[in-house]
Amino acid sequence: MKGAILGIARTARQSVDLIDVTHEVAPHDVTEGALALEAAAPWFPASTVHVAVVDPGVGTSRRGLAVVARDQVFIGPDNGLFTPFVGAPGWRAFELRASQYRLPSVSATFHGRDVFAPAAAHVALGVDPALLGPPVADPVLLPWPEARSSDGAVAGAVVHVDRFGNLVTSIRVTSLSDLRTMTVRVSGRPVDVVSTYGDLDAGRVGALVGSSGRLEIAVREGSAAAALRAQRGTRVTVSPTSAAPASTRSSRVSRVRSRRRP
Amino acid sequence: MKGAILGIARTARQSVDLIDVTHEVAPHDVTEGALALEAAAPWFPASTVHVAVVDPGVGTSRRGLAVVARDQVFIGPDNGLFTPFVGAPGWRAFELRASQYRLPSVSATFHGRDVFAPAAAHVALGVDPALLGPPVADPVLLPWPEARSSDGAVAGAVVHVDRFGNLVTSIRVTSLSDLRTMTVRVSGRPVDVVSTYGDLDAGRVGALVGSSGRLEIAVREGSAAAALRAQRGTRVTVSPTSAAPASTRSSRVSRVRSRRRP
């Protein structure tokens, strides 16, 4: 893929900055890829072109896609990988159909190299994404459940277990203050709310606001997935603490009070 | 290695683009390294310098090598890593002996840093590869069996099992049309011919043309190596379908017919 991009840039006598974000997404794991994109994209400058290839359907009739959102462009297969960006204000999507922005010969097994990387190179060099192909109104979306009840409680699920065993959930939390008066439960079991991994004793389970704004469940220097026997789909809830048993509440509050400031 | 390259470029007041192709080649696995180079090189621009270090013999009498082929240069140990390029039209090879293109002190354990990366930096900055040392006429080559019989049948072997469990074979196939009238067998067992992974039902074994033109055996979202108990050296054959049992043939043909077009 990098060779294809460099070749197109070389032909255009321009240069591009090629940055690896991650190669550690598990094979075929579209959700993990989408979360990696969601976590990385906001920190890159405007006009960045992201190419993402988690593509179990390569060579089938699944579409190739360019999604324009947040002043950036996202290019890859239409399989849910761009769920975090579809629906952002002013988002647009285009199917990758224009043959002049592909390699001359397209294999059935490696569209990353033959379709996505070339499209990304052309866009990075100035081509309008709208020239890549017809508009797409209905990109494939991942099911990321997050239901909010009338009393302020939120029910969601684990959407990803990372390589440390941390549980990433479908519940979005802007800041720790959103959690301070709430009780977090995993499969019904309450867990401490903390501000960072370091606030946990070794082996202790805690809920915290992850670096991309998702509620996460972690064990310090351990695996929350193992400790809680949790996996993708495990139910996670956040509800006002008044509904929680007193013993849990006081324990939680003391943890929050004792946390060390960075 | 990157530090050594940047240091040489900095001294020359020039800049180079440093691109990581892969760090996932298994330790000491020269064949996997050679296949990675074979897969990547054609997509990079002319004049690209590839440095490859899979080097179990570092510090012994094995030679260091620069192979010039296909308008590119390949630099690393002389242990078979450059098998795909030796024999290409107009190929030349040189032993890395000139001390002015090495670091001042060469360790016995890390020629990647002390010998190969500096040679690559100098070539990237304009040094003629022929200045690196004396010509080499007999680079070490990997044994990659591919025998073609008089009736059009080809006998080869699995040369690599990738991290998905796909089997990469020694048999080269330019396009799917070469396979349509053929039967592919792994250890004598016929497998379906498909155009891409997505044509397979989950768990089903198929043979296809890989993205670098090698016949590959795959299981969709599974491991062909596990499904077929196959490993490096396992025999793979391609023969005219007339020699195949009728039941296998019709099954195969129907799969090809039903495949979805990208």
Added chain:
Amino acid sequence: MKGAILGIARTARQSVDLIDVTHEVAPHDVTEGALALEAAAPWFPASTVHVAVVDPGVGTSRRGLAVVARDQVFIGPDNGLFTPFVGAPGWRAFELRASQYRLPSVSATFHGRDVFAPAAAHVALGVDPALLGPPVADPVLLPWPEARSSDGAVAGAVVHVDRFGNLVTSIRVTSLSDLRTMTVRVSGRPVDVVSTYGDLDAGRVGALVGSSGRLEIAVREGSAAAALRAQRGTRVTVSPTSAAPASTRSSRVSRVRSRRRP
């Protein structure tokens, strides 16, 4: 982290070279990170800024640090990661406190992105490290035991087991000649001294000078950790050979004599 760096560079209308050194340090393994830095840094040009994030204490009161040493700058958590550089001639360290060199909002869980990468970007673009915050005289240091007795013997320990199973020790050896008249013992058991991996027969244990000047114990195409049941902390000694049994000495010397020259 790369996005944060590129964003700052873009705002300053400057460009930076972003180089990945390694992403293979085991989670939370500060020692492995420190050894990776020690191995890589000397080969990079002057003025290189290294950002290192092995940071189990993120979000706690552990300090962020910029260490200036050897004409380079090292930025990351104050947890021992910069042990190899603290104490180098003219070293200085500063705590990362100046808010103008952080991202506007600092999370409790990802200082790599919010604190370290921005500081590194600003230093790479010309900011004096002394502006990052107050001087630090007592950075956290890793315990790396190396005791030298009056008769020239050295007692140390395994400080790291790498992914090949090689044992990296706390004992520094400038060149092989330092080892030729010495006997190396792991947990009291003598091992052959060799100049490189290739001098070992497959499966044989040997001691050699690693590429960063540390005494290492290796098995060719095998795991020394498994062969010797060794782990971090396992005792390693180097002593004058006169103290070693004659049989061991002659065996060792013959190995050294028979080694092949690169």
